[in-house]
Amino acid sequence: MFRKMKEKVKSKLRRGCIFVLKNYFRNVMGGYKIYKSLLGKYGNDTTIIAHGWPGMGDIFLLHEYLNYYLEKNNIQKYVIVIPGSAAFRTVELFGIENIEQISIEENSMLVKFKIFMSNGAKNLHILHHDPPASHVGIGGKIQGIHHTTTRDMLLGVCMGLKDTTLPPSSDAHFENDPEYIKKLFKSNRLVPGKTVILSPYSNSCAAAIPMQSWVGIAETLKELGFSVCTNGVGPNEPAIEGTKVVSVPLKYSKAFLEYSGYFISMRSGLCDVIGQSKCKKYIIYHGGNICGCNLESDYFNLIKIGLSSDAKEFSPYNSTVRIIVDEILADIAQYAPYSEKKREIIEKTERINFGQDVSPAFTENNIAIAFSCSNEYIPYLIVAVQSIIDNARPGNNYDIVILEEDVTKENRELLKKTYSCANVSIRFINVAGYLSNYDLFTWGWYRPIMYGRFLVIDLMKQYEKVLYLDCDLVALHDVADLYNIRLDASECMAAARDVGMINTYCTPGCKEKAYFDQEIRIKNPLNYVNSGVLLFAIQTLRKEYTVDQIFRHFSSRKWMWQDQDALMTLFEGKIKYLDQSWNVMIQSMEGYPDLIGTYAPVSVRNAYIRAREEPKIIHYIENKQLKFNPVCDLYHYFWKYAKKTPYYELILLRAFRQNL
Numbered sequence: 001m002f003r004k005m006k007e008k009v010k011s012k013l014r015r016g017c018i019f020v021l022k023n024y025f026r027n028v029m030g031g032y033k034i035y036k037s038l039l040g041k042y043g044n045d046t047t048i049i050a051h052g053w054p055g056m057g058d059i060f061l062l063h064e065y066l067n068y069y070l071e072k073n074n075i076q077k078y079v080i081v082i083p084g085s086a087a088f089r090t091v092e093l094f095g096i097e098n099i100e101q102i103s104i105e106e107n108s109m110l111v112k113f114k115i116f117m118s119n120g121a122k123n124l125h126i127l128h129h130d131p132p133a134s135h136v137g138i139g140g141k142i143q144g145i146h147h148t149t150t151r152d153m154l155l156g157v158c159m160g161l162k163d164t165t166l167p168p169s170s171d172a173h174f175e176n177d178p179e180y181i182k183k184l185f186k187s188n189r190l191v192p193g194k195t196v197i198l199s200p201y202s203n204s205c206a207a208a209i210p211m212q213s214w215v216g217i218a219e220t221l222k223e224l225g226f227s228v229c230t231n232g233v234g235p236n237e238p239a240i241e242g243t244k245v246v247s248v249p250l251k252y253s254k255a256f257l258e259y260s261g262y263f264i265s266m267r268s269g270l271c272d273v274i275g276q277s278k279c280k281k282y283i284i285y286h287g288g289n290i291c292g293c294n295l296e297s298d299y300f301n302l303i304k305i306g307l308s309s310d311a312k313e314f315s316p317y318n319s320t321v322r323i324i325v326d327e328i329l330a331d332i333a334q335y336a337p338y339s340e341k342k343r344e345i346i347e348k349t350e351r352i353n354f355g356q357d358v359s360p361a362f363t364e365n366n367i368a369i370a371f372s373c374s375n376e377y378i379p380y381l382i383v384a385v386q387s388i389i390d391n392a393r394p395g396n397n398y399d400i401v402i403l404e405e406d407v408t409k410e411n412r413e414l415l416k417k418t419y420s421c422a423n424v425s426i427r428f429i430n431v432a433g434y435l436s437n438y439d440l441f442t443w444g445w446y447r448p449i450m451y452g453r454f455l456v457i458d459l460m461k462q463y464e465k466v467l468y469l470d471c472d473l474v475a476l477h478d479v480a481d482l483y484n485i486r487l488d489a490s491e492c493m494a495a496a497r498d499v500g501m502i503n504t505y506c507t508p509g510c511k512e513k514a515y516f517d518q519e520i521r522i523k524n525p526l527n528y529v530n531s532g533v534l535l536f537a538i539q540t541l542r543k544e545y546t547v548d549q550i551f552r553h554f555s556s557r558k559w560m561w562q563d564q565d566a567l568m569t570l571f572e573g574k575i576k577y578l579d580q581s582w583n584v585m586i587q588s589m590e591g592y593p594d595l596i597g598t599y600a601p602v603s604v605r606n607a608y609i610r611a612r613e614e615p616k617i618i619h620y621i622e623n624k625q626l627k628f629n630p631v632c633d634l635y636h637y638f639w640k641y642a643k644k645t646p647y648y649e650l651i652l653l654r655a656f657r658q659n660l
Helices: 002-043 056-064 066-072 085-092 102-117 150-158 178-187 210-222 250-261 269-273 321-333 340-348 375-390 409-419 448-459 499-506 511-520 539-542 548-556 562-571 590-595 604-615 634-640 648-658
Strands: 049-050 078-083 097-100 124-126 194-201 227-230 262-265 280-284 312-314 365-374 397-404 423-429 464-467 473-475 494-497 529-537 575-577 582-585 617-623
Touching: 002 049, 002 078, 002 102, 056 066, 056 085, 056 150, 056 269, 056 321, 078 085, 078 102, 085 097, 085 250, 085 269, 097 102, 097 582, 102 499, 178 250, 194 210, 194 250, 210 227, 210 340, 227 529, 250 262, 250 269, 262 548, 269 280, 280 321, 312 539, 312 590, 321 340, 365 375, 375 397, 375 409, 375 473, 375 634, 375 648, 397 448, 409 423, 448 464, 448 539, 448 548, 448 562, 473 575, 473 634, 499 511, 529 562, 529 575, 529 617, 548 562, 582 604, 617 634
Parallel strands: 049 078, 049 124, 078 097, 194 227, 194 262, 262 280, 280 312, 365 397, 365 464, 397 423, 494 575, 582 617
Antiparallel strands: 464 529, 473 617, 494 529
């Protein structure tokens, strides 16, 4: 019985292997025939450049830099082979003479033929990293590593260009036929300069906004006095309810958009093509999508890859789709005539904006505290605020200012309603616009708002000192005592040492030591501080730096440990070191031995252990939305305050989901 089963399995495996081999060689031979056909048409001295992927955006970007590739490889005579009609129209924009359009299936055959030939067929170049061609190798599949973008991949991996920051070597040639555009507007009853084009369809990024939300956007825009149409092609891209589809040839897309005025789109290849159009552009990503090792919203970011300088790009995190819709509508509403609808929309996102001075909320015993926060972290910020208020002493006044980028009106009002009282003031300042002026490096779940803490230097210039606190901490002692610590004239701030980083630096063979010693080169890595608890000396800082100088330094490179590295390299020697009890860090929710390790100097280890015995602030570091699993060190302090807040159930639910 067993022998019969064994023979049956072997037989099926043999048939399966034969099928795979037959299928592969059928594709290889198919690719060979296409290859020979192209050489027969254009000559054996022709280089065949096949794109390997039908995406309009990648093809557009590659052709902006194609001349560098041709020069690098000494290519004089060539034919561009592209899969699909949309790709063909994209290449046409660059005025290339020899273009051959093939099907997606034929394109796959050509790629497989090239892979099969390995070092053969040298005049066949596959200019894309996915699917992987023989010239790319395994490295071509590591998208987004070290925070690379799609431009880095296409130029560095596919084209082999060492400098991926080069300016484009050629421009797309769009056509402008004013009569045609005017006729198109008239026939579709669109208003020049007051038309919003909605583009909800994308093959590149998953839909982040449900169709019903697009319907709501269209209805609201029409109430504001705009005409609205849908950009769609074919039966699979129907008009959004209440609008009609308007299809425009790609060569006229730039002129059409500029005549319209506004463009709201899911991130797609079309966004790359029209990135330089002079209209208001709002681009939406799917917030949770990952491209290799990078977030989709970073990997395809239009501004970072050089295809736009003014697009407003949005990426939903958790349930923030409504926030994005509100922000876009509020931005467009300011260009509409006055109406009740306009007032209602703008009020929805009302808060203090960057540039407005913030004055002390109280005339006496004003304890100024700043946080920086995105909407997803509001539940944890509220826990931090609860802990501060629970440990506040009578006679002190707590002036809390929250620097934010996307906090909803509902969350702002809830925080104010719950905690504002005679000795507690809570205000919000939107700083997203200022931060967008700089290329601030982040990785993982971190976002540029983390750099917002340094904006207090300008925003709160009427203060002597400001205490900055991260959202992921709880205070067990009155923070007024920390605020009242005296800073010398030469000290720009006070902070506690980062015990975990110091231990890492002292660990033999760790890569961080080489980074500290060879790249950021701070004088004493054993004085490296954590930026989650900072006491800023505002007037001292303003005498030595401007906010622009600080942010230019922060955006000057890709710092491994982000804002902390930037802080240390700029302010080393100007920092007062706090007692470790003011920032007892708990790392990775696995207990303090993992944080302190075995290699930190004895003095650092002892200071941390003493601080744990009587902590004043506990800081739960390095966690995207606090998990608080059963082995979390000192977790009971967090839950003591969390259960008093309006978000207790939500925090519990998130912790449960994180630990599944």
